[in-house]
Amino acid sequence: MSMIAAFYGGKSILITGATGFMGKVLMEKLFRTSPDLKVVYILVRPKQGQTLQQRVFQILDSKLFEKVKEVCPNVHEKIRAISADLNQNDFAISKEDMKELLSHTNIIFHCAATVRFDDHLRHAVQLNVTATQQLLLMASQMPKLEAFIHISTAFSNCNLKHIDEVVYPCPVEPKKIIDSMEWLDDAIIDEITPKLIGDWPNTYTYTKALGEVVVQQEGGNLNIAIIRPSIMGATWQEPFPGWVDNLNGPSGLIIAAGKGFLRSIRATPMAVADLIPADTVVNLTLAVGWYTAVHRPKSTLVYHCTSGNLNPCNWGKMGLQVLATFEKIPFERAFRRPNADFTTNNITTHYWNAVSHRAPAIIYDFYLRLTGRKPRMTKLMNRLLRTLSMLEYFVNRSWEWSTYNTEMLMSELSPEDQRVFNFDVRQLNWLEYIENYVLGVKKYLLKEDMAGIPEAKQHLKRLRNIHYLFNTALFLIAWRLLIARSQVARNVWFFIM
Numbered sequence: 399m400s401m402i403a404a405f406y407g408g409k410s411i412l413i414t415g416a417t418g419f420m421g422k423v424l425m426e427k428l429f430r431t432s433p434d435l436k437v438v439y440i441l442v443r444p445k446q447g448q449t450l451q452q453r454v455f456q457i458l459d460s461k462l463f464e465k466v467k468e469v470c471p472n473v474h475e476k477i478r479a480i481s482a483d484l485n486q487n488d489f490a491i492s493k494e495d496m497k498e499l500l501s502h503t504n505i506i507f508h509c510a511a512t513v514r515f516d517d518h519l520r521h522a523v524q525l526n527v528t529a530t531q532q533l534l535l536m537a538s539q540m541p542k543l544e545a546f547i548h549i550s551t552a553f554s555n556c557n558l559k560h561i562d563e564v565v566y567p568c569p570v571e572p573k574k575i576i577d578s579m580e581w582l583d584d585a586i587i588d589e590i591t592p593k594l595i596g597d598w599p600n601t602y603t604y605t606k607a608l609g610e611v612v613v614q615q616e617g618g619n620l621n622i623a624i625i626r627p628s629i630m631g632a633t634w635q636e637p638f639p640g641w642v643d644n645l646n647g648p649s650g651l652i653i654a655a656g657k658g659f660l661r662s663i664r665a666t667p668m669a670v671a672d673l674i675p676a677d678t679v680v681n682l683t684l685a686v687g688w689y690t691a692v693h694r695p696k697s698t699l700v701y702h703c704t705s706g707n708l709n710p711c712n713w714g715k716m717g718l719q720v721l722a723t724f725e726k727i728p729f730e731r732a733f734r735r736p737n738a739d740f741t742t743n744n745i746t747t748h749y750w751n752a753v754s755h756r757a758p759a760i761i762y763d764f765y766l767r768l769t770g771r772k773p774r775m776t777k778l779m780n781r782l783l784r785t786l787s788m789l790e791y792f793v794n795r796s797w798e799w800s801t802y803n804t805e806m807l808m809s810e811l812s813p814e815d816q817r818v819f820n821f822d823v824r825q826l827n828w829l830e831y832i833e834n835y836v837l838g839v840k841k842y843l844l845k846e847d848m849a850g851i852p853e854a855k856q857h858l859k860r861l862r863n864i865h866y867l868f869n870t871a872l873f874l875i876a877w878r879l880l881i882a883r884s885q886v887a888r889n890v891w892f893f894i895m
């Protein structure tokens with residue numbers, strides 16, 4: 399019997415960010431392994447045109463929850479969606495709901511965040527720092543609370559090269575930042591943002607670092623743990639391989655490469671691609687929840703959920719495997735044949751951006767205009783180039799994360815728990831994982847049918863023929879021009895003939 403699964407039985411669990419990528423995988427695993435848990439409270443913000451219940455049903459109706467419905471048929475009764483907006487005072491939770499949360503919650507998993515790299519500092523601070531502070535305040539009023547698990551990111555200290563499982567101080571105290579956001583206007587915030595974030599690459603990583611400091615400073619007597627996942631990718635094994643439902647991290651670029659838009663990316667092939675499957679993160683999170691509640695460590699423990707130091711894979715290997723998978727499992731209606739490559743310096747990056755990204759987009763838009771349609775490729779390409787520039791920082795550096803606490807926790811688990819809540823990335827076969835990832839992107843993100851693969855292959859053959867024809871025509875035109883202008887070229891031509 400799994401001790402961790404048994405621990406969550408009968409518990410009331412509060413999850414923020416349950417509608418997000420990690421939140422869904424976390425809820426799924428909780429219900430599948432502990433179907434006898436009492437209730438999962440989820441803080442959900444109303445979305446245009448959808449009630450809270452509709453949002454919950456949409457999640458439960460997805461393929462991700464198929465197994466859960468078998469082991470926990472009344473799962474919908476155990477999820478209690480609470481209307482909340484983490485950007486508002488007291489999260490805009492009604493008095494009755496707040497009372498219920500405060501008096502019943504046993505465990506908190508705080509996953510909600512803005513993960514946009516370019517978010518305005520005010521908004522990123524509000525969600526990643528102030529909301530964390532408010533949640534801690536709520537937690538301190540929960541008499542039955544056993545553990546508060548805060549999800550951060552391994553990149554919260556990406557300004558360092560070697561990162562230990564400790565909370566590092568920030569140059570400016572989070573409290574001062576929170577206060578200043580209240581009275582500074584947007585224009586001034588824009589102006590001081592680069593100075594404030596200093597050597598952090600964006601507002602996301604900076605505010606996640608501030609969030610950790612807040613957790614450490616304002617955690618009081620709570621049992622708190624911080625989990626730092628690296629780049630969360632599709633699921634490895636559970637509930638099935640390859641599940642992913644958003645474009646963050648590599649997923650968006652896998653689509654862009656598979657559809658033939660992405661032809662080159664400035665990346666260092668030997669740099670470590672510190673991906674971590676979402677189910678591995680969730681298994682560690684649930685194990686940490688159990689350990690923190692049962693063993694009550696004296697200080698706030700930080701757990702790195704990374705792959706680089708135990709089972710490293712680099713961007714070169716990952717890129718090649720992604721491309722190899724496209725050969726077997728192509729995406730439908732590709733714009734060009736998938737054929738991306740890495741560039742390593744500014745000049746080649748600009749050259750290939752012009753030749754492989756901008757020029758084909760301009761030519762295609764010209765064709766669309768000629769045929770009476772609205773041009774759209776240049777706009778799409780500009781967005782892709784913007785995304786690439788945002789991600790570049792992370793694919794041209796390597797970090798070392800120590801994993802003492804994570805390894806300690808692994809050794810504390812019973813063999814059964816090590817199996818059911820496996821977070822040992824040494825067992826991960828990268829080539830198999832990446833293939834399943836690409837397949838998952840095709841099935842769950844693009845919603846393409848596997849039956850369409852033969853047609854997709856045919857389409858790629860047609861694109862290849864067009865490519866050859868285009869190149870031949872280009873060569874002939876160039877050659878014709880050369881012959882017209884150069885005696886040497888004419889002589890070569892007569893010689894060949």
Ligand SMILES: CCCCCCCCCCCCCCCCCCCCCCCC(=O)SCCNC(=O)CCNC(=O)[C@H](O)C(C)(C)COP(=O)(O)OP(=O)(O)OC[C@H]1O[C@@H](n2cnc3c(N)ncnc32)[C@H](O)[C@@H]1OP(=O)(O)O
Binds near residue numbers: 720793
């Ligand atoms: C030798 C052979 C080589 C071959 C190589 C080819 C293979 C290629 C695959 C492998 C490449 C791997 C590179 C992966 C790099 C991953 C690095 C990630 C590092 C993360 C570190 C931190 C981890 C975390 O802690 S948190 C999670 C990370 N957060 C994110 O990933 C969010 C990033 N996204 C953003 O910040 C924004 O979306 C932004 C700034 C990129 C774009 O903002 P903008 O306002 O312009 O647009 P949006 O409204 O957001 O979207 C517009 C449009 O773009 C689509 N889109 C969004 N995100 C991505 C994306 N990541 N990739 C591609 N496309 C994206 C979005 O869907 C929209 O499309 P529409 O059609 O308009 O709807």
Ligand SMILES: NC(=O)C1=CN([C@@H]2O[C@H](COP(=O)(O)OP(=O)(O)OC[C@H]3O[C@@H](n4cnc5c(N)ncnc54)[C@H](OP(=O)(O)O)[C@@H]3O)[C@@H](O)[C@H]2O)C=CC1
Binds near residue numbers: 551
């Ligand atoms: N994805 C990754 O690669 C990594 C993620 N992390 C961390 O993991 C955690 C989860 O990330 P992930 O699941 O990928 O993120 P998502 O963007 O998929 O999910 C974010 C969640 O936060 C919720 N949320 C955002 N704003 C509010 C708000 N104002 N009020 C209430 N809820 C809100 C979203 O709700 P809604 O559905 O309404 O938008 C959503 O449920 C984050 O803390 C992130 O920093 C760490 C490392 C890597």
